[in-house]
Amino acid sequence: MAQPEVKTESAGTVVVAGAANLAIAAAKLVAGLISGSAAMLSEAAHSVADTTTEVLLFTALRRGARPADARHPFGYGKESYVWAFFAALFTFVGGAGFAITHGITTILVHEHSGNFVISYVVLAVSFVIEAISLARALRQVRRESRRWGTTPRRFLRLTADTTVKAVFLEDSAALIGLLLAGCGVALSELTGDELWDGIASVLIGLLLLVVAAILAYSNLSLLVGRAVPERLQHEIERSLAGLPEVDRVGMLFTMQLGPEDILVAAKVDFRDDATGAEVEASADEAERRLRERYPEVRYLFLDPTDSMPGGIARTPGEPEPPIGDGPVDPGRR
Template sequence: MAAATVLPAPSEPEPQAENESVGTVIIAGLANLAIAAAKLVAGMLSGSAAMLSEAAHSFADTVTEVFLYVALRRGGKAADEEHPFGYGKESFVWAFIAALFTFVGGAGFSIYHGVTTIMTGEEGGDYLLSYIVLAVSFVAEGTSFLRAKRQVAGASRKWGITPYRFLRLTPDTTVKAVYFEDSAALIGLILAAVGLGLTELTGSEFWDGLSSIAIGLLLLVVATILARANVSLLVGRAVPRRMHNQIADDLAGIPVVTSVPTLLTMQLGPGDILVAAKVDFDDDVSGAEIEEASDEAERRLRARYPGIRYVFLDPTRGKAGRNHRDGGVDL
């Protein structure tokens, strides 16, 4: 990201963004539950490994949406004496558990069932119902995906970055999870349809089993991406580099500030950021002026980035112009 470009602050209030995320998760969960039941029936009647893998995929996604809903609710709790910085990181915990469930429940079953089908070579039944279920599922998953895509596109426009970079940088793990899971679901449906078609054309169950394995590997990739993102946030990830540099410039731009030798940031939750900095104030200013400058710094930062909840400034010695730039996450 270019350091010279200013990130605009989101104009939409956080409660609306949270409600949008909740709606996205609920719609995705209901769609996945209905689709999973239909796929299971079709898979049992046809004996298709790919269809049963898709059923496991959708059931895993349904449970994942439950975890993501819990993440939104638990992570949004207000701060208290026991957790003075709030419960934002709990949303990362539940999102990480959701990723693990996708890894075990979806990918594990799909790969195992695919290998078993290839080894045993069991013949399937009539695939017509499976094709119908796959078509209906594609429409339902596509509807859920389009909602997630609109949310990602809207958020990326507010930040002035591409949707791809937004997905890499955003701490909103619920939106990221729904987007990637719906994308994987659409690709999985195509893989299942190809597997069924090749099985019918060749009469070999190898293609059905191979399709099931491909679906499992797809889920494995998605689970790994989401798990890594959540681990990074749980450990205490900094803000993006462009935001870090803008914070440093805002602090250094206060008249009585000589330099900002150390600037530390941390994502406390999907919408909460902590800023801690060592600031060198002009040696000639009074304590009252330092207090006034500190208040001004907090006002500036919160006006530009409403997600900043805590600002801690530590007066320290430094050298003029020696500011801590190019910190944060550069993705």
């Protein structure tokens, strides 16, 4: 069985974003210390949090791609969500916490050295660099969404590759944060009141809270064990039910084991006159069909028995009850 590998495109997106954030963080910190701007220092904390997040996301990709072993027969895919969850928590505590507290302090104390020029220069350069990083993430999102025949927005909502989702959201938040910081610095310069600088800092912190909450929820849901999207669930069932020896699929269970790993287990009612050899051949054909169309289906288990009393028994084409938002793997819904 093929083993999971580090997704090269996602790793590249994370590395580019991390390098950009590290350079930007240093520039913002210098500008913030020289100008005394709370918004600039908050943006520096924002970039430091993003840089640390990229390191954790890269760790997630590496650790989650380790092959299965005796103690972890289904591999380490879910570990990638653990590290991604840590990344969301760091954004929450490190970035949002600093930005909000420092902004409130600025509102109360009103301290600023009055050197605004360096802030504008750093904000402009940072905006260009963040835009380049976001463009790379957006290209990957669009490419993957086309692959699964869905919209970029739905892909981001359903994808199990939380690393690219995190980079996209963080880069988007970074650009919004730079605009907020620019407005705060400009209004402070025009009015002579540092209230605006402090408000901008608080807004940047709240923005980070929203991003952290979205990422934490996504990773937590996957850690608990989310099913695949409903559309993919239906297609898997139709594929199994379309086998010649199968009368119906009584029950179907799926779980996202990692960004590129899906487990499928089904209770299948084979024809009464099917021989053992035919059942075995049918199971092999089911595995071949699913993996040919969906390489992410790494584990397939079929139980050749009748449906349990009171279980979900459906015939092909019969409406199914809603399964809810499934796990990641985007566009299959």
